[in-house]
Amino acid sequence: MSTPNHGAEDLLRELAPQVLGVLVRRYGAFDACEDAVQEALLAAALRWPGEGVPDSPRGWLVTVASRKLVDQVRSEAARRRREDALALATPQSALLAHSADAVPASDQDDSLALLFLCCHPSLSAPSQIALTLRAVGGLTTAQIAAAFLVPEATMAQRISRAKQAIKTAGTTLSLPEGSDGVERLAAVRHVLYLTFNEGYSTTGGTDLTAPELSAEAIRLTRLLHRLVPEDPETAGLLALMLLTEARRPARTGPHGELVPLAEQDRADWDRALIAEGVDLISRTLPRGQVGPYQLQAAIAAVHDEAEHTDATDWPQILALYDLLERFGPNPVVSLNRVVAVAMVQGPAAGLDLLARLESDKRLARHHRLLATRAHLLEMLGRHQAAACAYREAAGRSASGPERRHLTQRAQRLENPA
Numbered sequence: 001m002s003t004p005n006h007g008a009e010d011l012l013r014e015l016a017p018q019v020l021g022v023l024v025r026r027y028g029a030f031d032a033c034e035d036a037v038q039e040a041l042l043a044a045a046l047r048w049p050g051e052g053v054p055d056s057p058r059g060w061l062v063t064v065a066s067r068k069l070v071d072q073v074r075s076e077a078a079r080r081r082r083e084d085a086l087a088l089a090t091p092q093s094a095l096l097a098h099s100a101d102a103v104p105a106s107d108q109d110d111s112l113a114l115l116f117l118c119c120h121p122s123l124s125a126p127s128q129i130a131l132t133l134r135a136v137g138g139l140t141t142a143q144i145a146a147a148f149l150v151p152e153a154t155m156a157q158r159i160s161r162a163k164q165a166i167k168t169a170g171t172t173l174s175l176p177e178g179s180d181g182v183e184r185l186a187a188v189r190h191v192l193y194l195t196f197n198e199g200y201s202t203t204g205g206t207d208l209t210a211p212e213l214s215a216e217a218i219r220l221t222r223l224l225h226r227l228v229p230e231d232p233e234t235a236g237l238l239a240l241m242l243l244t245e246a247r248r249p250a251r252t253g254p255h256g257e258l259v260p261l262a263e264q265d266r267a268d269w270d271r272a273l274i275a276e277g278v279d280l281i282s283r284t285l286p287r288g289q290v291g292p293y294q295l296q297a298a299i300a301a302v303h304d305e306a307e308h309t310d311a312t313d314w315p316q317i318l319a320l321y322d323l324l325e326r327f328g329p330n331p332v333v334s335l336n337r338v339v340a341v342a343m344v345q346g347p348a349a350g351l352d353l354l355a356r357l358e359s360d361k362r363l364a365r366h367h368r369l370l371a372t373r374a375h376l377l378e379m380l381g382r383h384q385a386a387a388c389a390y391r392e393a394a395g396r397s398a399s400g401p402e403r404r405h406l407t408q409r410a411q412r413l414e415n416p417a
Contacts, residue, residue, distance in 0.1 A: 017109075036069035299320045
């Protein structure tokens, strides 16, 4: 054993998918293997701080998880056949003779295959996110439930149903090929994107952000980028997350209140993350296989590189949004493009364009469309109409900090003094 270190928790989360991959490849039964790995992670979290991290932490976890799995199967009288098969597949020497540290672990890393498995098309997006965070991220059910502001029992049911769906589908731990592989990789990116967004702007609750969720999304996207280094959209997604996360320190005030991008103190932005994100997207874009995540990262880079709000290159941002819209209709992209049009051609042009979006049922009564209208009306000096729009937007937001911010904007316009 080595001496204890403060990075034990990070190490456990890094090793979680590797250990699960070893067990699933060895025994099958994803659901049972995942439960066993969670127990092994808990055992490590309790023992390593006092005893120190093993010389072979992955081997330790594989062995302990294997023992947990065998114990679990042996305790189920109704599954004698499975117990016999598992006992035959597991050498007694692996269970009894050696210490956990002494068991050599396979060099194969199945993390990418696990990501594909957790993002199986038979699962809903919330189930994909929950299963990915637990199986690949190594988070406990309680941690995931807390991040998404739902009861632990609710999240446990969601994860249980997801694992049962994987079992029913009979999916094996393998990498899909051809067009299926491309589609599944896109699904993995989308799950990580949704996870990050929920952490950066929570859809409900009293807090504006959930930093631990965004941090986990970035960690897993780094992992995905390491596994598929030549995929430009994965690189673009990671760059987008880094460039967005860099603004988090300035995004809220001392009491957790929302601070709009234009009013943020850019001295508080994380320059290391900005430099990393800009470097990554600068190396990725020239490859020529441009996709939506890369374009969003490029837009974020233009914002982050501006020394102050007035120095923002809005014509370049508008040109990037024009390219982004070519990848298909996306109401959020269209709404963001409205702001870019307003900054380049004037707020009246932005309002004209906004009126066309009201026919889109996904946006017509959305609080962000209403907030955008309020902002453009305020730019035109139509303060009473802007205040009404701000209040209507506040009434439709599920986020406490956003509601307070929008209400305060309305009050400021109604009472200039």
